Amino acid sequence: MKLRPLPIIITVVVSVAVLFGGLFFYRQTTLQGPLQKIVSNYQGVNNAHFNITRDQVDLKLDLKPNVNLADLADKISTEGKSVVGTRTLKFDFVDHSSDKLNQYWDKAMFSVAEAMENKRYTEIPVKLQDLAKGTGIQTKAEMDTKNVYITLTDGSSSKFLVLPRDPGKMGVWE
8 A cells, every 4th residue: 555645744734724723713712702802891901912821811901091900800700700710810011100100119019018918908008198199199909809909100101010919929029
């Protein structure tokens, strides 16, 4: 029996294309599509990119300064429950901060870390507002069962931070 290389090569190429094309189609329609729809319909989101793995959903978000970060995270978790499931959400934000916001955060970081370490979460908004007096920086701090969400704005500049409430995963120093 003589093997012909051309039909074998064509069969392999078509099989690979069908398998990877099917995987791509599945990821786009059942995983990324629903999350993209939820996030892009949320007011204040300029752009969003996703990377979904077995254990985690990485979100790279470009947000406007007035967005409600805690509400967005809640909406993704509840409306996207079929996709998110038991995966953890990891946020990454496009940097729209200024030197003024970065210097403010450098000063406020210790107070926030101390409040989180002592589980005195109600002190966070108070300390942020006290440190912002006279600077023109607006602060907002919210939390849910997993994270503390901090939004700092100064005109068109903004800085978003998501700090896990689990002390072993404290992201305040990043």
